[in-house]
Amino acid sequence: MTTRISSSSSRGRAYGGRSLDERRSKRRAQFVEAGIAVFGRDGFRAATVKSLCREAGLTERYFYESFANSEALFAEVYKTLVKRLEDDVVAAIDAAPAEPEATARAGLHVFFETMYRQPGTARILLIEIFGISGDIDRLYRETTQNFTRMLQELVGSIFALGEGSGTDARILSTGLVGSTIHIAMYWTLNRYGDPLEVVVESSLALYVAMARQSRAQDRA
Amino acid sequence: MTTRISSSSSRGRAYGGRSLDERRSKRRAQFVEAGIAVFGRDGFRAATVKSLCREAGLTERYFYESFANSEALFAEVYKTLVKRLEDDVVAAIDAAPAEPEATARAGLHVFFETMYRQPGTARILLIEIFGISGDIDRLYRETTQNFTRMLQELVGSIFALGEGSGTDARILSTGLVGSTIHIAMYWTLNRYGDPLEVVVESSLALYVAMARQSRAQDRA
DNA sequence: TACGTTTGACAACGAATAATGTCAATATGG
DNA sequence: CCATATTGACATTATTCGTTGTCAAACGTA
Numbered sequence: 415m416t417t418r419i420s421s422s423s424s425r426g427r428a429y430g431g432r433s434l435d436e437r438r439s440k441r442r443a444q445f446v447e448a449g450i451a452v453f454g455r456d457g458f459r460a461a462t463v464k465s466l467c468r469e470a471g472l473t474e475r476y477f478y479e480s481f482a483n484s485e486a487l488f489a490e491v492y493k494t495l496v497k498r499l500e501d502d503v504v505a506a507i508d509a510a511p512a513e514p515e516a517t518a519r520a521g522l523h524v525f526f527e528t529m530y531r532q533p534g535t536a537r538i539l540l541i542e543i544f545g546i547s548g549d550i551d552r553l554y555r556e557t558t559q560n561f562t563r564m565l566q567e568l569v570g571s572i573f574a575l576g577e578g579s580g581t582d583a584r585i586l587s588t589g590l591v592g593s594t595i596h597i598a599m600y601w602t603l604n605r606y607g608d609p610l611e612v613v614v615e616s617s618l619a620l621y622v623a624m625a626r627q628s629r630a631q632d633r634a
Numbered sequence: 635m636t637t638r639i640s641s642s643s644s645r646g647r648a649y650g651g652r653s654l655d656e657r658r659s660k661r662r663a664q665f666v667e668a669g670i671a672v673f674g675r676d677g678f679r680a681a682t683v684k685s686l687c688r689e690a691g692l693t694e695r696y697f698y699e700s701f702a703n704s705e706a707l708f709a710e711v712y713k714t715l716v717k718r719l720e721d722d723v724v725a726a727i728d729a730a731p732a733e734p735e736a737t738a739r740a741g742l743h744v745f746f747e748t749m750y751r752q753p754g755t756a757r758i759l760l761i762e763i764f765g766i767s768g769d770i771d772r773l774y775r776e777t778t779q780n781f782t783r784m785l786q787e788l789v790g791s792i793f794a795l796g797e798g799s800g801t802d803a804r805i806l807s808t809g810l811v812g813s814t815i816h817i818a819m820y821w822t823l824n825r826y827g828d829p830l831e832v833v834v835e836s837s838l839a840l841y842v843a844m845a846r847q848s849r850a851q852d853r854a
Numbered sequence: 855t856a857c858g859t860t861t862g863a864c865a866a867c868g869a870a871t872a873a874t875g876t877c878a879a880t881a882t883g884g
Numbered sequence: 885c886c887a888t889a890t891t892g893a894c895a896t897t898a899t900t901c902g903t904t905g906t907c908a909a910a911c912g913t914a
Contacts, residue, residue: 427882429890437890457765459679463872473892478873541771544764545677551761555823582828585836588820589813593840596812597805603775608802616805620813623847624840647912649860657860683902693862698903 442480444470449491454534458542522614529598540599562587662700664690669711674754678762742834749818756822782807
């Protein structure tokens with residue numbers, strides 16, 4: 415232990431024109447981008463701290479400066495990608511005609527387009543997320559719940575899901591979100607062997623069918 | 635190398651009243667059961683060869699007698715559980731009234747009941763399966779495809795999915811299967827916080843809605 | 855009974871990797 | 885210019901685990 419405590423002084427001083435906090439958060443961001451690249455390419459299992467550092471162009475010391483372990487970085491990567499996707503989907507929805515089917519189509523289009531254009535993102539969001547740890551499982555569950563809630567609010571009229579015949583609205587929504595996720599997963603694992611538009615329309619058809627079913631029940 | 639080749643002789647002789655093949659396949663089966671227990675309890679990542687041997691009551695030598703590595707055992711475990719589930723589902727369907735909705739309900743009931751009564755099985759089939767390796771990903775994709783095909787045949791009339799509006803029947807089926815899988819996953823991760831019957835009915839509602847939608851399209 | 859087979863307990867070797875530590879080179883502010 | 889904060893390359897330590905090998909005891913068969 416040679417560290418000395420200098421009460422006033424130059425600890426945490428500027429470097430390269432940036433404050434300590436700025437440098438730290440820049441390095442942290444570098445690791446998040448490296449994580450997106452490495453986890454998306456090699457998967458979580460095959461990723462090592464060294465490979466993440468190599469990709470980030472930084473050394474282990476700085477990795478542990480920002481993250482307790484690679485699982486913590488993965489959680490951050492996941493949250494970052496979800497946030498970006500969410501922003502894109504919301505933007506597309508806002509730009510679409512204010513009509514339920516068009517809204518849903520616009521959101522689904524951006525979702526599937528992202529999965530297609532960024533296979534690494536697809537791999538992280540759809541596949542790698544599972545089975546890492548209990549904490550990560552919880553993160554997935556919470557994220558999916560948020561997405562389900564968001565869909566319910568945004569395309570509210572489609573989701574006027576009747577409570578008839580012993581069903582539960584939240585479970586129905588979960589099923590619809592699940593159908594979309596699963597179609598995307600299947601599409602990804604099949605190396606995008608179907609045209610984007612067909613995938614979007616097929617996924618959308620499930621929402622539309624459920625909406626009609628609900629309206630039919632309301633009438634009865 | 636002290637192994638000598640005795641051409642006629644007692645190599646591969648009986649032991650404990652069982653032939654070599656019988657003993658081998660019994661040991662193999664022990665490892666599969668151990669894998670179900672360990673992978674279901676600890677997950678694939680946390681499972682070691684030693685822990686699998688301890689659970690099986692056998693030593694490493696016999697592990698490598700039957701499997702190249704723990705991934706190979708996992709594949710076998712997965713196939714075994716899928717087969718059992720498939721048999722149970724088919725049996726329930728055969729016993730149900732020969733009417734599409736009742737058939738689908740019976741199948742879904744057995745599916746969700748299995749997930750509820752065997753959380754380890756649920757964990758392996760719904761969560762651990764992802765992100766282990768490219769080979770395992772392929773196994774999942776093929777299994778899901780088979781299940782989709784089976785559902786299409788068994789409840790054929792429900793799946794009279796119209797090809798209208800730019801959709802694809804296989805993708806629609808994938809979406810329906812995905813909704814069920816995802817509801818089960820959600821239910822499992824939420825520690826089975828909803829009543830079984832509500833889960834079954836909600837999952838079923840999506841199939842029913844899609845069927846009505848298809849019939850409506852046929853009429854048009 | 856005598857021989858080789860089979861079994862199980864456990865040692866041992868090597869590889870990989872997480873996490874921490876060392877040290878010299880460099881940059882900064884006074 | 886000097887003291888010190890900062891950085892980066894690399895070493896080190898400790899642990900874990902996969903895989904193969906050793907050996908004695910138990911067993912079956914001729």
